[in-house]
Amino acid sequence: MTGQPEWKIEQPPVEDMMFPVRCMHCHGVYSLTHVQVTGRFTDCSVWTAPCCGMRGIDDRPWVRDRHYQEISREEATSGGDYYDIFGMRHRGGGR
Ligand SMILES: [Zn+2]
Numbered sequence: 001m002t003g004q005p006e007w008k009i010e011q012p013p014v015e016d017m018m019f020p021v022r023c024m025h026c027h028g029v030y031s032l033t034h035v036q037v038t039g040r041f042t043d044c045s046v047w048t049a050p051c052c053g054m055r056g057i058d059d060r061p062w063v064r065d066r067h068y069q070e071i072s073r074e075e076a077t078s079g080g081d082y083y084d085i086f087g088m089r090h091r092g093g094g095r
Contacts, residue, residue, distance in 0.1 A: 007048035026052035
């Protein structure tokens with residue numbers, strides 16, 4: 001299938017995510033292991049969010065709060081409603 005932007009990386013099921021995070025831009029949930037990394041520097045990595053395509057996300061401690069929040073797998077699956085990478089709202093606790 002083509003036509004997908006390259007940053008739109010398919011995410012594993014939440015329960016298989018090693019490092020689930022919540023995107024602060026669209027509230028999508030994605031895994032840090034499944035992103036398109038656009039730059040690696042000595043003090044941070046830079047990537048494009050797989051949910052909304054927000055570019056320039058980096059993991060330096062003083063900026064990452066603006067971009068994403070690390071959440072637990074439990075929080076991703078049961079901690080209230082969450083949004084998947086397609087922006088679909090899901091009720092917490094069920095899939
Ligand atoms: Zn997003």
